Amino acid sequence: MQYCKNSGNGRCVVPDMKLEKLVVLFLDCQTTNSNPKKGNVIEIGWACSNFSRDNGVDATSVNSYLLKQPVGHEIPERIHTITGIRRDEVDAGHEPREVWSQLLSAADEIARLNRFNKCPLVIHYAKFETPFLIHLHTKYSAARGFPFKIICTHVLAKRLFPELPRRSLRAMAGYLGYSVGQARRCRDHVVATAFVWQALVRVLKERLCITTFEKLQQWLDQPMLSTGRERTYPMARETRRDVPDKPGVYRMLRSNGDVLYVGKASSLKKRVNSYFRRSCRHPEHILEMLSQAKQLDVTVTESVLEAAILESDEIKRLSPPYNVALSKGQRDVWYCSPNLLEFSQTLTKRCRIGPLVSQDAVARLAVIRQVVKKGNIPDVDDARLMAALGIPEGYTPDHESTRAGFAAFLEKYAQQFDTEHTEL
């Protein structure tokens, strides 16, 4: 036994206990705003480490509760979008006081099992959740000491993998081989946090010989060694160096084989390697994807057009999580029937052409459909056609290119269209 510093309310006793044996609680919250002064917890979930699963937890062992909101407290639209939690669901939820009391019972039980006066609480990016937990504590259990010793997996990850482009929960879990779903919900995040924790415990042991809670604490108390600015990626250099300088489709794969992203390129080599250039600014979701992408799979095609068609087919077939541009959830997508008369926002038997980015895209498709409906390319006035397609004057391709484009389109897609019943 030893005493640790920085333990919040008074000193806490740190057991000289193996991290693998330490019983911990994994926790995640969804809230309506970034701090308890402005928002509330709408969902809270936790689970106890399970030694039969090597410290991991499965979704069924997560306690997850939606919390009733104060009268008149709205859930911002954005929070609704990212969590999928609706106001009526939280209204039918639990009383925060009762849920907090259940969490305390779980904490006390774990503290007892560890013979430790606080419950080790593992959270990814605890900086966010901690103020909410303190708020709940002062509201419902201020009479006793704060019951948790918080361990942040993001802090650990930052020290262990300083070179990774991103260390958010999705990036870390994905990097280590667990796929975190699109909707941000406690159940999934608690499982992911447990997965990350068990992996980090292994890394701590193998790389730094840190096997006890006491040693972990000492290591965290040391200042962080300054990290070089150099970013490194899970994908080995050799993997991307040997990509052919030809058109085709590439797929970024996670270490567990999941397809993360499908893209096309006129030069596979240039496109793939462009992701790893230091000077390049990439959007957040790409950095998150690159934090996870370990393997690469490429298919060389004869032409760029074939690459584009194959890419589209592959995206439909695999629904890779980072092909956001045409995926549902990020924005509205549309599907239409073969005669282009019926539309749906979901893929149905009748509406199976798509996904299209907008109804406007459907309208343009209808124009193309009208032009090619007899299975050939009639000689219509280019200017009128471009106007109907919404292409502004001055941006219209020449006659030859227009014909070539329609010919390519027809060759690939004509058979998919119902050529009988359209009169638009």
Add this chain to the structure above:
DNA sequence: GGGTTTCTAATCAGTTCAAG
């Protein structure tokens, strides 16, 4: 989009030092 913390790069004032 909101919010907070941390990081980074730019700026500026001050210091050192060699050279004239």
Add this chain to the structure above:
DNA sequence: CTTGAACTGATTAGAAACCC
């Protein structure tokens, strides 16, 4: 003593990194 280059440290604005 003056000058200017080179360095140092403090301050600060803005960007990045996270979460919901």
